[in-house]
Amino acid sequence: MSKINANFATEIKEFGGVNFNACYNCGTCTAVCSLSTEENSFPREMIRYSILGIEDDIQSSLKPWLCYYCGECSESCPRQANPGELMMSLRRYLTSKYDWTGLAHKLYTSKVWEFGTIFFLAAVILVLFIFFHGPMTTELTSEGGVQLNTFAPWKMIEIGDWIMAGLLSFFLISNIFNMYLKIIRSNKNLKIPFKLYFTEFWKLIVHFASQWQFSKCDQLETKKKVNFSTYWIVHLLLMSSYSLMLIMIVVFLGWFQTDNIYEWWHPQRLLGYYATFGLTVGIIYFSIARFKKKQEKSKHSHITDWTFLVLLFLTTISGILVHFFRIYGLPFSTYYMYVFHLMVLFPMLMIEVPFSKWSHLAYRPIAIYFYNLIEAAKKSKKKT
């Protein structure tokens, strides 16, 4: 017995669902999907639940995370019901449902909240710098660089980093725990042997690092397959650059934010350039895709998709400018750009990592982990 919720479809539209009500249940989407299997089929079932508003079944489902949005379902849909975009919207919806604070829901559905939060967090950084910045010396180092660590000592910044990392981890981990409750614990018939949590864990690592599932999105036409491989590579580049940068600023800030000017081949510079290059290529590639709207997955852009790209772009560009201003000895430009860099970086991380788009970095591999757990548990149950 399930009760119809007439308002649910409207809610999903706020999360970006487009015309999915036009579905007439032919099932073409499920038939063409290369990731859907007989035992675990989607997206038709998810569209049906969304139309009827059967929320429990959507919240306890892993299926939205198993879809990597190749877009073939939307292309094949005889009713232009955009099943792929619905799965995307459901991922946003689930992100907001895993989040116990309710902030994710607000950020996804209200522009006022989205931009208000960004400006508020940027203002916090600005205020902290106004009151606590170090001396703005114009004196350069012996190598001719700006003394950035005098203006903003890395030890101080690292404290801030750790506080931020603590907050991010706290929110993200508690949200993941919430996801665990909704998916594993809500199913009373499901008993997962404790051992499996460890034996299946390596898959989590593999999937996180490789995004392997992503590459399985198979399309019939060779040309599209090539396009999609590019997509996978660019996505991997972007993700690795982002992760690398995150590790450098949170764990190795003292080594990364230095006043020394190393040779061009030094790892501090090479890694920084790699990350900048990866991020820039990624941002340009995805922005062009979203502008051109050629691929199904780029046709419909939620406001948060653009916010994310813009914030990431500003962070990257300001970061690299800080670097060049510093080594070419432009003190004020370096200081102001540094403050601006953090004013963009901080809100971006605070919003995106636990509450918005970047949380999928965690939810996707974990969803595959849970999926493997459930399948393994079913198998072991069959054996006994």
Added chain:
Amino acid sequence: MKNKIGVYVCHCGSNISDYVDVEKVKEEASKIEGVVISKTTMFACADSVQNEIIDDIKKNELDALVIASCSPKLHLFTFRNVAIRAGLNPYNYVQVNLREQGSWAHSDDKKGGTEKAIKLVNAGIARVKHSVALDMLKISSLNSVLVAGAGVAGMRAAIELADMGSEVVLTEREYFVGGRASQWNTLFSTNETGREVVERLYKTILGYKNITLYTGADIISKSGGIGNFNIELKIKARHIKSDCGPDRSKFEKAIEVCPIEVDDEFNFGLTKRKAIYMNYPSEFPQIPAIDTENCNKCGECVKICPDIDLEQKDETVNINVGAILLTTGADPYEPEKGEYGYNEIENVITLQQLKRLIEIKEGKELIYKGNKIKNVAYIYCVGSRQPEGGNTYCARFCCTSAIHSAILLKEKFKGINNFHINRGIRTYGKQEILYKQSSENGDVYIQFYDDLPTVKKSKKGAVIKVIDALTANREIELDADLIVLVTGMVPRKNNTIGDILKVPIGLDKFFNEIHPKLRPVETVIDAVYIAGSCQAPRNITESVNSSLSAASKANSLISTGTIELEPTLAQVDKSLCEWCDKCTLICPYNAIIKTEKDGKTIAEINKSNCKGCGMCLPVCPTNAIQLIGYTDIEIESMIDALID
């Protein structure tokens, strides 16, 4: 007695000759006295063979023809034509069915099959010997048509008939024209209203001198038949003087003061109307009517409007027409009490009521019986596709109509959620556009199969439970503020006109045509045609299609002034008839009349009504009736030949 008979035995390729020894059949036939020519042929129906037969008839001056081939259903008229072309009377031709009754029936027994074939051919020869040359009956016909029912189909047909030069008598049982279409507001796909369509037709009709319109007219009796029907009409009193002035405001006041209120059938009981009424202000004719049943003659209206005459009496009018076209329409299915909560739960209504509701309710939100309506559930196929014993047919208009109404409802009122609980949507043709539009609007479709949905009263309204085939047969529960039963079409409750004209009724209880594909607007009663939704559930387009087809069919029959009929009719021998009434009682076509001839009471056959069915023959105690073309002597000689 014919004595120059030609006999042709057909191989029918190998259909007959594989199992029947056609040569032997031919040999046996040639031995019979009177047979001049006996031949076999590969295909008797082939052009070259037809010409050969014609040559044979002419050269040998044959006076009768027998062709032993396939069923007369297939080629009777082919070979009658052969006879005519050879100068032989077509009724001196007899077809023997050697294929269906011989070779195909006895493919396991060639010897027996051949023996039977010989006897069948002998019987055919015996019959043809006694055959009589007959001419087609010619009767005169009036170039006028009665069109019964002034709905869209009837009015459109009347205009077409008038254009083709026929006199038209258009009758309408109600006091106003327009029928069901005037009850529907916006129509798909033109977005005109039903009333605009009705108005256009009515105004066109006023411009025709050869259309006479009677409203409030019942057909009381019929006599005569094809070419000349005599119809008695009862014109119910309207109680308004025929020379009433042009000032219509008096009528409005008269309606206002009328103290009597009854359920308004035009709005399916959603509102009340007075005993003096018009269904809507621009209704045609633009004169109100007083329904005698409910008026208590208090006289309040007369005080205001002197044009009202409460003492007006019903009139009788006799008309003569050559043909009749029935466009009497249909009724919506009325659910049983308790069917999905109908008449038990107050917010359960029919589709037709919803259509009226959309039109008459004003405001931003839909308020029904004091409740704000948000969730509207449509339960489909109510009164259609029922199990054996009920209405097993699909009423075909209702899916489209329900979806169209749902779209209009959502356009007019705020906050409406539509839920279509259906058994498979049948929005055929262009109507599919509506289905797409509605689902894009956010309407939800739920599909059930054998387990019907259940409706239970709840605090807020009603709860529907349904097993949804589209969600892996899961049981779905829905709170509905308004439940709309998507009711189909059934024949008119009052269908006396069908009884009077003896129009056959089909299994679905609608009027029945002769052949659904090949003769779709004719009935077995000559010159009585059917069209529109009195024949089957139809939408307006389909109704007008059929009524135009019937109009041209009727016109082509009567417009020349003479009608040819088959001469194979019953005939009464005056000397033998003792008038016992038995034949009149059994005749299904009212074709036998009691009459006085030379001081003797006898039965007489009305040639335009008689269909030559032969029902009267066996009941006649004095054997006074013969069926021309199938006389006793013909049939007896056939029997003799068969048992010889």
